[in-house]
Amino acid sequence: MKHIIVLVLVVSSLLACKQESKTADVAATEDSQMEQEIAYKSFGKEIDANNAMNTKKMTEAYQNMTVGDSMDAKVMAKVDEVCQAKGCWMKLDLENGEQAMVKFKDYGFFMPKDIAGKEVIINGKAYVNEVPVDEQRHYAEDGGASKEEIALITAPKKTFSFEADGVLLKSI
Structure with missing residues (x-):
């Protein structure tokens, strides 16, 4: 027992x-x-990191679009540049040296000015745009370009653009 x-x-x-x-x-x-x-700090509309496409897929989508076309998208990319005046726009690194100009929906939020080189996930509308000379010069000035560099901008430019309603900034 x-x-x-x-x-x-x-x-x-x-x-x-x-x-x-x-x-x-x-x-x-x-x-x-x-x-x-x-691992992410949120700006604008709250979004999650799930199902974000990589820059290769986003670049392919942009290549198949013409001026005026748009699509809903969520993209993970590295920040190349941020507006140094307010943080009201940023440029993201795409494939083959291409960039996407990101603005924020309804001017509703801004990004920190010191995030160049960091990874973000953006959510919103991707579109192809033709940017007039005066707008290009404005962005160049905000980005800290010299007067000589700004003077070289003389023609409208086809750009890959994005209107983000939410951004996740990788914090680690």
């Missing part, structure tokens, strides 16, 4: 330890998911 009681106690202890281990694994998984959620 003693052996049966001891055996039951040993088996119960082992099962209790095994269950505690599973609880610890679940807690570790939840912590890992929380870290992923905390």
